Amino acid sequence: MSDTIIEVSGLGKKFRMWEERADNLKTILIKFAQGNLSLRKKRYFQVLNNISFNIHRGEFVGIMGRNGAGKSTLLKLLCGIYQPSEGFIRVHGTIAPLIELGAGFHPELSGYENIFLNASVLGFGKKDIHKVFDAILEFSELKEYIYMPVKNYSSGMVLRLGFSVASHLTAPILIIDEILTVGDVTFQKKCLKRVHELHQSGKTIILITHDTAAIENHCKRCIVIDHQEKIFDGDAREGAAIYKKSLELSSTP
Amino acid sequence: MMTKFTHFLCDFFCLRKKFLVYNFVDRNLKISYRRSFLGLLWTLLAPFSMGCIYYFFFKKIANIATPHYLPFVLSGSLLWNFFSTSILMGTESIVAHTALLSKLPIPMQVFPLITTITHFVTFLYATPVIAIALWITQVPFSWTMLLFPFYILNLCLMTYGLALLGALGFIYLRDLRQIMQILVQIWFYTTPVLFDAKMIPEKYQWILIINPVGFFFQNLHEILIYGKNPPLYQTVSVLGWTAIILSAAAFCYNKGQKMAVEML
Numbered sequence: 001m002s003d004t005i006i007e008v009s010g011l012g013k014k015f016r017m018w019e020e021r022a023d024n025l026k027t028i029l030i031k032f033a034q035g036n037l038s039l040r041k042k043r044y045f046q047v048l049n050n051i052s053f054n055i056h057r058g059e060f061v062g063i064m065g066r067n068g069a070g071k072s073t074l075l076k077l078l079c080g081i082y083q084p085s086e087g088f089i090r091v092h093g094t095i096a097p098l099i100e101l102g103a104g105f106h107p108e109l110s111g112y113e114n115i116f117l118n119a120s121v122l123g124f125g126k127k128d129i130h131k132v133f134d135a136i137l138e139f140s141e142l143k144e145y146i147y148m149p150v151k152n153y154s155s156g157m158v159l160r161l162g163f164s165v166a167s168h169l170t171a172p173i174l175i176i177d178e179i180l181t182v183g184d185v186t187f188q189k190k191c192l193k194r195v196h197e198l199h200q201s202g203k204t205i206i207l208i209t210h211d212t213a214a215i216e217n218h219c220k221r222c223i224v225i226d227h228q229e230k231i232f233d234g235d236a237r238e239g240a241a242i243y244k245k246s247l248e249l250s251s252t253p
Numbered sequence: 254m255m256t257k258f259t260h261f262l263c264d265f266f267c268l269r270k271k272f273l274v275y276n277f278v279d280r281n282l283k284i285s286y287r288r289s290f291l292g293l294l295w296t297l298l299a300p301f302s303m304g305c306i307y308y309f310f311f312k313k314i315a316n317i318a319t320p321h322y323l324p325f326v327l328s329g330s331l332l333w334n335f336f337s338t339s340i341l342m343g344t345e346s347i348v349a350h351t352a353l354l355s356k357l358p359i360p361m362q363v364f365p366l367i368t369t370i371t372h373f374v375t376f377l378y379a380t381p382v383i384a385i386a387l388w389i390t391q392v393p394f395s396w397t398m399l400l401f402p403f404y405i406l407n408l409c410l411m412t413y414g415l416a417l418l419g420a421l422g423f424i425y426l427r428d429l430r431q432i433m434q435i436l437v438q439i440w441f442y443t444t445p446v447l448f449d450a451k452m453i454p455e456k457y458q459w460i461l462i463i464n465p466v467g468f469f470f471q472n473l474h475e476i477l478i479y480g481k482n483p484p485l486y487q488t489v490s491v492l493g494w495t496a497i498i499l500s501a502a503a504f505c506y507n508k509g510q511k512m513a514v515e516m517l
Contacts, residue, residue, distance in 0.1 A: 015515060023426040080358045083511050100356045108284045117280055120273040121357060 004021040005173060008057040034195050047073045049228040051167075052089070055206065057172075059200050062215035062236060063208045064243045066250060069160055071208050074225065075099070075177055083173030093204075096122065096171035101162030107151035111142055114150050115165055124169045134166040139194070140164035155222035159183045167194050170203060177208045192218070210241040221234065222251070265503055266413075267363045274367055281371040284380065290434050296378040304386065307447060313428045321478050324386035328477055329446040329470055332405070335376040336412055336466065337437045342396060343416025344423050344433050345367040365416035373409055382419060387477070404473055411465065411495045414502040421505050424516050445470045450481050465494035476505025 002130070022028045055061055065071045066204045076082045077089060104121035104153045105114045113225050115136060119129045137143050140160045142153075150158060160183075176195065197216070207219060215222050215236050222239035224232040224246070232242045265273055286292045304327040311317045311326065319325055346364035347354070354361055421430045443460050445453070450461060450471035461467035468490045472483040 023427050081514055095314045103353055103357055106280055108287055115274050120276040
């Protein structure tokens with residue numbers, strides 16, 4: 001629990017209001033004729049507000065929050081897809097996002113070709129793939145089918161291939177978003193086992209989910225986000241309880 | 254300062270994403286002909302039939318005076334084809350990959366670049382057709398033909414710049430697809446692709462100057478068909494336009510690229 005690998009300080013994120021956006025010529029012309037084509041007066045809404053936390057090397061942290069609490073935005077900020085509006089994020093090392101399995105897969109191409117496609121989308125190079133290629137094949141249990149087009153795979157096979165690629169081409173930090181809730185129970189178990197192996201081998205893992213049981217079982221620490229802000233940071237069991245409470249509060253009229 | 258600039262250039266041309274670019278180009282080429290009977294042969298047949306139609310129509314019916322018209326029209330229309338499809342498809346390329354861009358940290362400029370390179374490779378597959386046409390119509394060999402690779406490299410840079418500009422613009426203005434289609438059509442008829450630039454009357458010669466690829470096609474025909482080195486001002490004009498377009502693209506990319514993901 002020594003060195004900090006991710007440092008988030010005073011992080012805030014605002015988005016433009018969507019209904020005001022004029023992205024076609026007709027709307028722009030109408031707005032212009034009405035005289036309210038406001039280029040300067042932009043309205044924003046806050047998605048995340050003043051979030052600060054540190055994550056240390058080798059931690060297994062869960063992030064929870066209700067729908068719309070800002071989990072996905074936080075994740076995209078961590079991955080560098082969005083830029084923060086306020087505050088900063090410092091990441092010491094590279095992040096591998098396990099956000100979508102099989103990103104970039106093309107149905108007409110074979111599993112073999114798709115492994116390379118998927119890996120390159122995830123930001124890896126030829127050498128990285130060759131190092132783990134056999135392990136990917138083994139884990140996916142698709143050796144006989146690897147030269148078959150992916151469109152002839154069952155959805156379970158596609159998931160297996162996607163997860164095998166994503167979980168073998170890894171960076172020191174892994175961000176996992178909901179993907180462990182797809183597939184059947186056996187597949188989920190296998191995935192979780194693999195995630196644990198990765199954690200054991202010294203990776204830092206951030207798990208983003210609605211599933212309180214998964215957090216309680218796997219994480220030591222958890223962060224709960226609600227109403228754009230961090231409401232809890234600490235023991236996973238306590239956090240899960242707080243998250244459940246926030247759900248109940250919102251569901252009662 | 255210098256390192257910052259080279260850093261920017263690396264990003265702009267996706268030099269750190271070579272493997273991604275390579276894989277996507279490879280994918281695009283594979284899937285475009287995977288299920289067709291003749292496969293890659295189409296890349297030769299399609300332009301060749303197009304060239305024959307142009308040849309028949311302009312040479313035999315409209316009786317155009319240009320000598321060696323078959324290689325003339327083939328080289329022009331093949332390059333125009335590369336140029337226009339890259340720009341049109343490139344314009345849609347970033348928005349078309351919204352799903353990937355909003356989930357993974359991929360620099361968005363790779364998609365216009367991939368589109369450009371894909372169509373460029375398709376053009377390369379078809380270059381033997383030009384060579385054959387030059388041979389059939391017995392165009393004498395000239396050392397100026399060796400300039401051809403530099404010309405197409407220049408066109409590639411310009412195409413990438415325009416595709417990137419279009420793609421960035423398309424994020425904000427969804428009418429751009431239709432606008433581009435009309436513009437490209439007008440552009441085609443104001444560019445000496447099918448006809449010789451000298452056929453343009455004196456009072457309309459300015460069109461060649463304000464047309465970024467106007468002199469490009471004239472120069473192309475001069476080095477390939479006439480075996481002449483084009484006058485300096487024509488070359489300078491083409492290089493100037495390339496520089497303007499690339500700087501504009503670099504400027505817009507630099508300004509908009511960080512916020513643009515949210516606008517998708």
